[in-house]
Amino acid sequence: TTVLVLNGPNLSRLGSREPDVYGSQDLDALRSVLVADAADRATIDLRQTDDEAELIHWLHEAVDSSTPVILNPAAFTHYSYGLRDAAALVTKAGIPLVEVHISNPHARETFRHTSVISGIATGVIAGFGFDSYRLALRAVIGLN
Ligand code: DQA
Secondary structure (H helix, E strand, O other): OEEEEEEOOOHHHOOOOOHHHHOOOOHHHHHHHHHHHHOOOOEEEEEEOOOHHHHHHHHHHHHHHOOOEEEEOHHHHHOOHHHHHHHHHHHHOOOOEEEEEOOOHHHOOHHHHOOOOHHHOOEEEEOOOOHHHHHHHHHHHHHO
C-alpha cells in the first residue's frame, strides 16, 4: 500500500516557521520518520503545496487510486469548503482520511477552533508534533 501524506500551505517552511509552535524539524525530516515507521508495510508519498487546487486534485487522485490519506490542511482547515468536499469524496468512497495537525488548534486563536474538514474525516489527531502523523500512520495501516 501507498499512503498519501498531504500538507497544505506554509508547511514547506517547517523548521524555520514559528519553531516554538511547530518544532525545528522540516518536511524532509518528517518524511524520513514516516518512511522508517512504515518500513515494508507501506510506501510513503509525502507532498506539500500552497495551492488549494493542487491539494484538491491530489484528493481526487486518492479517490481514483483508492489510496489512504493523511492530511494536514494547514490554514485551509479553517475555511476551505472546496477542500472539504474533495476530502468527503475520499471518505465517502470508503477510503480512510485522517486529519492531522502538529499543534493543537483548539489551544490557539479562536479562528483555528473551527475545522471544516473534521466532520467528514475518518479521524483527527492534533497536538503531538510530528507524532500526530506517526499516530495517523498507525491508524491508517491498521485500518487497511
Ligand atoms: C496546522 C494548524 C493550522 O491552524 C495552521 O494554519 C497550520 C498548521 C498544524 O499543523 O498545527 O498551518 O495545521
